[in-house]
Amino acid sequence: MRAEDKDTRGPRWRAILEARWRDRLQEVIELSGAYYAATAEPAGGIEDRRARRLLRQAVVARQRLADTEAALTRLATGGFGRCEQCATPIVPVLLAAAPETRYCTRCGTAEIAPGNGHKERAAPPRLVPAQRIPAGRP
Ligand SMILES: [Zn+2]
Structure with a gap:
């Protein structure tokens, strides 16, 4: 093992990434729920804007979740x-x-x-x- 790899292996980074994964998953769940609740309301200008904002936030949150999952994969395969x-x-x-x-x-x-x-x-x-x-x- 190369010396510079010692800090990027093991349980420390796994714990950090798994905590971030849980936070990001929770964010996706909350934003998705808020989006579907907003779209269930009668259509209106302010509600449509709110739904679109929630959808954009949910898309960003899902990408962040995917990024964390990719980092966990790299940790498991040695590229982290x-x-x-x-x-x-x-x-x-x-x-x-x-x-x-x-x-x-x-x-x-x-x-x-x-x-x-x-x-x-x-x-x-x-x-x-x-x-x-x-x-x-x-
Ligand atoms: Zn480079």
Whole structure:
């Protein structure tokens, strides 16, 4: 085992990710329930806006839940804590802020402009818990 992997294995991260998974699942359940309750009410301008807002929030919450599930999968398969693009260890401060992070600080900024080399990436790293896979990647 590489020295930098020691902190990204074992029960500590599993406990953190499972707690986040439970919180996010609860959020999805609550938002979905609120959305269906809102749509069951008689149609009206304010209610329609509220239902649309709840739906958007539910979609975001479901994506965040999926991101946490993906991180749990990486933890089980050994890829957790390493950049999915270049395999560099993800800096601990970024991982602590967002355990679902898939990319290192360099590759993470590539989401703005997929295909750029590291040298062209000038943007600062983003602390985004729910990072998306850039377009065109498997
Ligand atoms: Zn990387």
